[in-house]
Amino acid sequence: MNHQPIEGFSKLTKQGKIDWLVNEYLEGDQEYQNILKQYWNDNAELQKLHEEFSENTISNFYMPYGIAPNFLIDGKLLALPMAVEESSVVAAASKAAKFWIDKGGFKTTIINTKKLGHTHFIFNVESHKLQHFFNFKLKKKLFEATEDITANMRKRGGGILNIRLIDKTAEMPHYYQLKASFDTVDSMGANFINSCLEQFGRTLREEVAADEDFTHEEKESLQIVMNILSNFTPDCIVRAEVSCNMEDLKDDSGISPEEFAWKFRQAVNIAEIEPFRATTHNKGVMNGVDAVVIATGNDFRATEACAHAYAAKDGQYRSLTHCTTDNGIFRFWIDLPISVGVVGGLTNLHPLVKFSLALLGKPSAQELMSILAVSGLAQNFAALRSLVTTGIQKGHMKMHLLNILNQMRATEEEKQYFVSYFKDKTVSHHEVINEFNRLRNK
Known part of the structure; x- marks a missing residue:
């Protein structure tokens, strides 16, 4: 079928959008209409709220919302909310939390909370001349021009921390940056930062135009390319860690604590030098982080963007987590750059977001940074623990078993049978299908 472009799709009603999609792409099949409507919320006010979060919405896309209990973080016992569709993520996090709860739990340290943004501009002028202009004229003007924007943030203890002129002309002709650092306290701060940066661009243009030290040709060469925050925040970083005596690393897999510690450390070291392994390793970290972020x-x-950029900060992609086994002490930690907020955005709008933050004790942004780093570290610990002992498939496939059975439209009685059947067996998709067919034929 040759589909035709549509004008004014955004102006159609929700039902109009659905009708057009189903008729144009799905041959008018009523089943697809029903699928979309099945996920509408019965509460019309709540449904309207969800639809206004984004554009051209026609339904809701639900994800499982689970709880990982028993997280002892800096002396507080927490249950972490996790929105994730992947089997075994919540179970693995919970298992890691339980493992560490009697060993002192997780400890965290906020290393810094600085966020960054840039005004990127092209200016055909000598670098020393621009630097003098910035130091003695422009910098002060930039702070003054943004006083109204930063007033409320400054009252809460945040604001613009510093502004620097960065010379990038060696990498790109006539390219400079105004690089600013910010403290946005409990908000993620994207809108605040971008508003400040856009004012920087306007002020830069105005001040250059009014300054007699620049020639007419130099003034004409100034081009503000863009004003935008950076999602790479290497100075907004939190450390989460666990440690214990090596003899406390008792594992039900049957290997000794010393062998477990040695294999675990080797697994982390491999991820620190081998990008192919590091990618999967860090994906596991982000399983835990993203679930709580969402x-x-x-x-x-x-x-995600920030974590992976940080993992490659020295020119090679490496593990986000680290491990030592010195002097009989096992230590495992993560330094995670992460920028999050607990005010603004969806925090006061989405009911489950409000529930999540209440469940976590209404944390500050720094406390949420700590919780997220712990969730990532716990997830990575659980994955590595499985990899170096029983293997990843045993636990993962048991969690995946119900997905396979649901695809086969198994009854509740059949599900109970299969849980019992695979109690002492490794689950494989092939074996589930064979046994299912045997059972049905019988």
């Missing part, structure tokens, strides 16, 4: 209404895309 549950608390934060931006998991920004979280």
Whole structure:
């Protein structure tokens, strides 16, 4: 079928959008209409709220919302909310939390909370001349021009921390930056930062135009390319760690604590030098981080981008977590750059986000940073523990068993049978199908 472009799709009603999609792409099949309507919320006010979070919405896309209990973090016992569809993530996090609860739990340290943004501009002028202009004229003007924007943030203890002129002309002709650092306290701060940066761009243009030290040709060469925050925040970073005596690393897999510690450390070291392993290793970290990020209404895309950029900060992609086994002490930690908020955005709008933050004791942004780092560290610990002992498939496939059975439209009685059947067996998709067919034929 040759589909035709549509004008004014956004102006159609929700039902109009659905009708057009089903008729144009799905041959008018009523089943697809029913699928979309099945996920509408019966509460019309709540449904309207969800639809206004984004554009051209026609339904809701639900994800499982689970709880990982028994997280002892800096002396507080927490249950972590996790929005994730992948089997075994919540179970693995819970298992890691339980493992560490009698060993002192997780300890965290906020290393810094600085966030960054840039005004990127092209200016055909000598670097020393621009630097003198910035130091003695522009910098003060930039702070003054943004006083109204930063007033409320400054009252809460945040604001613009510093502004620097960065010379990038060696990498790109006539390219400079105004690089600003910010403290946005309990908000993620994207709108605040971008508003400040856009004012920087306007002020830069105005001050250059009014300054007699620049020639007419130099003034004409100034081009503000863009004003935008950076999702790479290497100075907004939290450390989470666990440690214990090596003899306390007793594992039900049957290997000794010393062998477990040695294999675990080797697994981390491999991820620190081998990018192919590091990618999967860090994906596991982000399983734990993203699930809590989503549950608390934060931006998991920004979280992912920042974490992976940080993992490659020295020119090679490496593990986000680290391990030592010195002097009989096992230590495992993560330094995670992460920018999140607990005010603004969806935090006061999405009911489950409000629930999540209440469940966590209404944390500050710094406390949420700690919780997220712990969730990532716990997830990574659980994955590595499985990898170096029983293997990843035993636990993962048991969690995946119900997904396979649901695809086969198994009854509740059949599900109970299979849980019992695979109690002492490794689950495989092939074996489930064979046994299912045997059972049905019988």
